[in-house]
Amino acid sequence: MTLTAEDHQAAAAAIRATRARRARRSAIIKHFFLASCTLIMIYPLIWLFMSSLKPDNQIFGDLSLWPSAFQWNNYPEGWNGLYISFGTFFKNSAFVTILAVIGNVVSCSFAAYAFARLEFKGRTILFALMMMTLMIPYHVVLIPQYLLFLQAGWVNTYLPLIVPKFLAADAFFVFLMIQFFRQLPRDLDEAAMIDGCSPFKIYWAIIIPLSLPALATAAIFTFIYTWEDFLGPLIYLTDIHDYTVPLALRSFLAQDSVSQYGQMFAISVLSILPIILFFVFFQKFIIRGIAMSGLK
Amino acid sequence: MASVSLNNVVKSYGKVEVIHGVDLEVVDGEFLVLVGPSGCGKSTLLRMIAGLEEITDGTISIGDRIVNDVPASQRNLSMVFQSYALYPHMSVRKNLAFGLTNLKMPKPEIKRRVTEAAKVLQIEELLERKPRQLSGGQKQRVAIGRAIVREPQLFLFDEPLSNLDAELRVQMRVELADMYHRLGTTMIYVTHDQVEAMTMATRIVVLRDGIIEQVGTPFELYNFPQNKFVATFIGSPKMNMFEATVDGIGAVLPDFGTLALHVDDTWATKISVGIRPEQFALNGSGETSSTGTITLVEYLGSEVYLYVKLPSGHVVLARDNGKATHKAGDSITLSITASQAHYYGENGLRMPLFDEANS
Numbered sequence: 206m207t208l209t210a211e212d213h214q215a216a217a218a219a220i221r222a223t224r225a226r227r228a229r230r231s232a233i234i235k236h237f238f239l240a241s242c243t244l245i246m247i248y249p250l251i252w253l254f255m256s257s258l259k260p261d262n263q264i265f266g267d268l269s270l271w272p273s274a275f276q277w278n279n280y281p282e283g284w285n286g287l288y289i290s291f292g293t294f295f296k297n298s299a300f301v302t303i304l305a306v307i308g309n310v311v312s313c314s315f316a317a318y319a320f321a322r323l324e325f326k327g328r329t330i331l332f333a334l335m336m337m338t339l340m341i342p343y344h345v346v347l348i349p350q351y352l353l354f355l356q357a358g359w360v361n362t363y364l365p366l367i368v369p370k371f372l373a374a375d376a377f378f379v380f381l382m383i384q385f386f387r388q389l390p391r392d393l394d395e396a397a398m399i400d401g402c403s404p405f406k407i408y409w410a411i412i413i414p415l416s417l418p419a420l421a422t423a424a425i426f427t428f429i430y431t432w433e434d435f436l437g438p439l440i441y442l443t444d445i446h447d448y449t450v451p452l453a454l455r456s457f458l459a460q461d462s463v464s465q466y467g468q469m470f471a472i473s474v475l476s477i478l479p480i481i482l483f484f485v486f487f488q489k490f491i492i493r494g495i496a497m498s499g500l501k
Numbered sequence: 502m503a504s505v506s507l508n509n510v511v512k513s514y515g516k517v518e519v520i521h522g523v524d525l526e527v528v529d530g531e532f533l534v535l536v537g538p539s540g541c542g543k544s545t546l547l548r549m550i551a552g553l554e555e556i557t558d559g560t561i562s563i564g565d566r567i568v569n570d571v572p573a574s575q576r577n578l579s580m581v582f583q584s585y586a587l588y589p590h591m592s593v594r595k596n597l598a599f600g601l602t603n604l605k606m607p608k609p610e611i612k613r614r615v616t617e618a619a620k621v622l623q624i625e626e627l628l629e630r631k632p633r634q635l636s637g638g639q640k641q642r643v644a645i646g647r648a649i650v651r652e653p654q655l656f657l658f659d660e661p662l663s664n665l666d667a668e669l670r671v672q673m674r675v676e677l678a679d680m681y682h683r684l685g686t687t688m689i690y691v692t693h694d695q696v697e698a699m700t701m702a703t704r705i706v707v708l709r710d711g712i713i714e715q716v717g718t719p720f721e722l723y724n725f726p727q728n729k730f731v732a733t734f735i736g737s738p739k740m741n742m743f744e745a746t747v748d749g750i751g752a753v754l755p756d757f758g759t760l761a762l763h764v765d766d767t768w769a770t771k772i773s774v775g776i777r778p779e780q781f782a783l784n785g786s787g788e789t790s791s792t793g794t795i796t797l798v799e800y801l802g803s804e805v806y807l808y809v810k811l812p813s814g815h816v817v818l819a820r821d822n823g824k825a826t827h828k829a830g831d832s833i834t835l836s837i838t839a840s841q842a843h844y845y846g847e848n849g850l851r852m853p854l855f856d857e858a859n860s
Contacts, residue, residue, distance in 0.1 A: 392586035395553050400600035400647075401574035410599075414590040 283468030308370030317382030385419035511558035537708035579648035787836025
């Protein structure tokens with residue numbers, strides 16, 4: 206017996222229906238799983254935001270997420286809660302962070318270009334040394350570094366937080382960029398050489414515009430690390446007028462009087478905003494950069 | 502326009518020498534093709550002329566100037582890369598103008614040259630696009646455009662057509678040849694495709710293992726290959742080679758018997774005899790013959806190639822016209838005429854027995 210055209214159509218319709226059912230079921234399971242994961246990840250943030258609106262006595266005394274009364278004035282009171290306004294601390298943080306981002310992106314890309322593209326004596330050894338610095342824990346260098354900056358008279362200034370960023374001290378970002386630069390075809394450099402570019406011009410006009418994803422990654426991470434860095438400012442900044450936001454937040458936790466948790470959480474929420482904004486703005490460069498490939 | 506001269510050029514990577522003392526004169530205004538198997542050093546040689554590779558020893562001069570220490574950008578040449586090497590973040594217009602901007606050329610002049618090149622290469626409507634929005638052929642045109650806007654005295658091409666499909670390759674080949682005739686600039690072209698080499702070159706340089714095997718016009722290379730390597734390398738399909746023994750009256754070929762030659766005392770006892778597929782006579786009109794069995798027939802339309810197994814087991818390749826009706830398993834008689842064959846001594850060098858008569 207041979208199959209008729211109707212038999213084929215009926216079989217195809219049945220297969221289509223089964224596939225659609227299976228796809229719907231798997232989509233529901235996936236969405237449920239991912240939504241649960243998201244909730245677990247984001248819960249601390251929700252807790253933080255809700256706590257910023259609670260009265261102090263409810264924050265640790267009550268398990269409910271919902272505030273018994275919305276204390277919106279935690280925000281203005283927190284802003285001016287210390288005898289210096291948080292405007293100053295945000296300004297200080299912005300100053301240190303922006304310079305750190307610029308310093309890191311410029312100096313790390315310079316160093317990476319040299320390692321990835323230029324021929325010079327001792328390149329392999331220098332590269333190995335640089336990679337070794339990745340393996341030294343920060344706490345090991347903390348004290349010698351402090352003594353160094355103390356002797357230089359830089360303690361209680363922003364210089365220890367900024368100057369190293371301009372000297373490509375973050376080996377991880379140098380490494381990240383080296384890997385990125387290496388996968389750019391050398392033909393481009395050579396075409397640019399014939400087109401009359403110096404090594405610096407090749408770096409500036411060819412390598413950098415093609416490496417936006419790596420640069421954006423370095424910028425985002427540097428921003429986050431520096432903005433929320435607590436230890437560095439704690440060690441090097443002693444004058445409260447120079448404090449960065451994380452350091453100032455710590456001042457809400459009084460050791461001898463009542464801690465203002467509601468106000469601290471309110472300012473904590475505000476302190477996260479720049480990171481989110483910066484990320485949203487710069488992550489599009491990562492995507493755009495990746496879309497820029499397609500050389501052949 | 503400029504002549505290029507290579508004097509005893511050597512290139513080593515560490516202790517490994519890859520170019521062994523090459524001497525070459527490129528005449529002003531000629532289209533010179535460097536051809537050879539992969540790894541023969543043809544691209545390295547081109548890159549040394551371009552200034553992208555350092556020269557280990559010897560000198561290269563362009564025009565009257567020795568350029569060993571002159572950076573690539575100041576050699577007044579343009580290069581087209583196999584990968585096109587277009588700057589992905591720049592529009593076609595900027596790609597074309599980039600080199601000129603670096604030369605600090607006045608803007609109206611840049612605009613004039615870019616417009617002119619775009620017109621010649623028919624890429625005017627692509628000027629605002631990014632390279633990723635172009636097809637392979639269009640990218641290739643832009644790459645060539647980037648080379649011609651600079652109006653250099655020397656063009657270098659590094660296998661520019663090998664990323665294109667067969668049809669486009671033929672088309673671009675014609676366009677490149679046309680461009681050469683229009684501009685008359687000296688061009689040095691690297692390829693491993695001998696059809697490109699044969700069709701475009703005024704002269705071809707055959708390289709092997711960093712040594713020049715022969716320099717000559719396509720006609721000379723095909724008809725008078727100076728050694729066994731060039732004989733088998735140039736020509737597609739390959740020349741058939743027979744190992745022959747010399748006796749008093751000529752060369753004795755396996756399967757075919759004796760080819761009568763004027764043997765003298767200087768001859769070695771063993772020589773190689775080469776016969777191109779089209780040099781076999783299929784009607785038995787040659788001086789000596791052998792009958793074999795066809796094992797495979799390759800039909801190409803205008804012609805047909807026959808793989809023929811001779812009694813000794815040696816498989817040779819013969820050509821017939823496209824109308825012939827051969828089948829695998831048929832027997833066929835191939836015959837040879839002494840004056841049609843190529844002869845190589847034990848050292849692999851050509852014995853010019855009939856060259857005067859044939860040229």
